[in-house]
Amino acid sequence: MEAEIKKICHQSGCKILEGGSCLESIDVTKDECPHFYADSQNDDVKDENSNDQTKQSTSIKLFTGRELSFNETSIITNRYDSKLIAIVGESKSGKTTLLAEYYINLQKQPIKEYYFAGSMTQTGFEERCFYATVGSKAKKPDTGRTQSREFSFLHLALKHKDELDKEPTHFLISDIWGERFREAKGSTALMQELTILKAADFVLFIIDGEKIATKATRALTIEEAKTFIQKALDENIFDSNTNLKVAVSKWDFLHSDSSFDFADKIKRVFKERFESRLGKIEFTKLAARSENASLEAGYGLYELLKSWKTENINERISDTPEIKQSSSRAFYKYSLPNA
Amino acid sequence: MNTNRILFAGMYDSGKTTFIAALWAYVNSDKKDKHLKLNTLANSENEYLDMIRAEWLQCKKVTRTNLNKTENVKMNLLNESNSENVILEIPDISGELFSNHFQTREWTSEYDSLVNQINGILLFINPNDKKNRTNFIADSLEIEKELGGTPENNENVNFATWSEEQTSNQVKLVETLQFIEARKDIVTPIKVSVMVSRWDLIEEKECPSPEKWLQTNMPLLYQYLKCNTNYFKPSYFGVSAQGCDYDNQDDVDKMLEVEPFERPFIRLENEVIKDLTAPIIWLTEK
Numbered sequence: 285m286e287a288e289i290k291k292i293c294h295q296s297g298c299k300i301l302e303g304g305s306c307l308e309s310i311d312v313t314k315d316e317c318p319h320f321y322a323d324s325q326n327d328d329v330k331d332e333n334s335n336d337q338t339k340q341s342t343s344i345k346l347f348t349g350r351e352l353s354f355n356e357t358s359i360i361t362n363r364y365d366s367k368l369i370a371i372v373g374e375s376k377s378g379k380t381t382l383l384a385e386y387y388i389n390l391q392k393q394p395i396k397e398y399y400f401a402g403s404m405t406q407t408g409f410e411e412r413c414f415y416a417t418v419g420s421k422a423k424k425p426d427t428g429r430t431q432s433r434e435f436s437f438l439h440l441a442l443k444h445k446d447e448l449d450k451e452p453t454h455f456l457i458s459d460i461w462g463e464r465f466r467e468a469k470g471s472t473a474l475m476q477e478l479t480i481l482k483a484a485d486f487v488l489f490i491i492d493g494e495k496i497a498t499k500a501t502r503a504l505t506i507e508e509a510k511t512f513i514q515k516a517l518d519e520n521i522f523d524s525n526t527n528l529k530v531a532v533s534k535w536d537f538l539h540s541d542s543s544f545d546f547a548d549k550i551k552r553v554f555k556e557r558f559e560s561r562l563g564k565i566e567f568t569k570l571a572a573r574s575e576n577a578s579l580e581a582g583y584g585l586y587e588l589l590k591s592w593k594t595e596n597i598n599e600r601i602s603d604t605p606e607i608k609q610s611s612s613r614a615f616y617k618y619s620l621p622n623a
Numbered sequence: 624m625n626t627n628r629i630l631f632a633g634m635y636d637s638g639k640t641t642f643i644a645a646l647w648a649y650v651n652s653d654k655k656d657k658h659l660k661l662n663t664l665a666n667s668e669n670e671y672l673d674m675i676r677a678e679w680l681q682c683k684k685v686t687r688t689n690l691n692k693t694e695n696v697k698m699n700l701l702n703e704s705n706s707e708n709v710i711l712e713i714p715d716i717s718g719e720l721f722s723n724h725f726q727t728r729e730w731t732s733e734y735d736s737l738v739n740q741i742n743g744i745l746l747f748i749n750p751n752d753k754k755n756r757t758n759f760i761a762d763s764l765e766i767e768k769e770l771g772g773t774p775e776n777n778e779n780v781n782f783a784t785w786s787e788e789q790t791s792n793q794v795k796l797v798e799t800l801q802f803i804e805a806r807k808d809i810v811t812p813i814k815v816s817v818m819v820s821r822w823d824l825i826e827e828k829e830c831p832s833p834e835k836w837l838q839t840n841m842p843l844l845y846q847y848l849k850c851n852t853n854y855f856k857p858s859y860f861g862v863s864a865q866g867c868d869y870d871n872q873d874d875v876d877k878m879l880e881v882e883p884f885e886r887p888f889i890r891l892e893n894e895v896i897k898d899l900t901a902p903i904i905w906l907t908e909k
Contacts, residue, residue, distance in 0.1 A: 346806070410789070
């Protein structure tokens, strides 16, 4: 008798098996949901006749390759020290494109001295990179919109070329629907749902450079960015442990624009207002894909990666005595009461 | 007696079966000073091996009859240097299976057992396969720009839908190795002979070393291998199991005039050798 494989949802909070609807509104009957699958711990999958001695081929489940939910990141954090990076920014600001471009660059060559050492989420990367490939039939590189309302994470392991015999650095980089951030800046309840940001080793706050380049939306875009950070600080989502990097994306739109002073309008203003309440605040310009001939594609990506790779998290945490860690292992670090 | 189970991994049409056919012909041949030679045909099912060898000897493209079936190949050989009996167990697996693993994210318990028993991996790559790496639009646009073309936008584009089939071979091969690493208890690194097949076509043109070829043409896989020497110990070989392109009748006619064991060759870092067993010997050395 053929065993009926009963699938379960591995995403926390999803009520699909309790007669509710899928958390992400996915039709699970079409095998489209990355979280809805059988696993070896699911006792219900065992065939009632499994005691018979007939040698039958059974399937061994392999890792899904898709993006990981916060709970699923334990498959990495239980094994390795990891760095959790939360990318924050409104829809279409370039969060997913940044992720995709790191993986695209590694498919062509190392990112300067950083070598690809593996990824448990290659399928997740492949999907996100698809509209940048000739196979998608797109005429210019694009990125599909992230639909997930929950934080999901992509995994990337990298090694320095001179340290190939050492353990790689494991990055877990978030990807989430930008609308969550737009909503959270105006709602205490929604902001407090973003507790994962408290666990992040690095928070990258992306401001859409294309919107800054348009004079009609420039002031609004900058004000909204300030509002988000202010709200996150006032709701204790950001605090003196937060290592924040403010990035203006799509810098190719601003590269030749003399009417915008990055040092004055972004660096000075954000520093004056927020520096004293944060662990660290830094600034950068990014152009993951450049349409400006005078600015190379991938501008700023290497420097950003290098800062994540080289900064020692433990040193940073030891500077803030109010955080007591029982272990340096990421498993403990990422265990959140409300995650 | 040493039993060595070797996994021949690689995508469809990467040269796995042709190599097995050439290897069977080679160990059976009368060539002097072979490192590995046939020990005995006793207690072995050699029908499949003889069938693919027959095609190879006639310079015909070696084909698998059943893409879904794994042919269990066993060779009982003798290592001439130490007179040790070497049993090679080489399941001839269709390249489709490796793509299926990537797509379905599962494999059978039989395959899982095999993975847990292997001593080494021969990882085959067809250098002419256009799917070895992904074509990115940005790179095409660069070329187009140099030719004076004007970039178009994405309005009115009928986008294709993503599926696992669109994934490049280098990503799938990295995943194959990651699956093995995830399922196998690796105490000492597994040796991986990276076999860039159809090397005669590369040797004619540019002649980099096989390692350099991989670094240039499949950089993601190369980086992965460089970074994971605690799990996988790679060595790089260019292999021409056929000796020439069978679509070129003049080359085939020339090839039919030489001893079959003289046809194939292996490109090492700095030299070309006629010993087809070199990648196997390296894998089985302690």
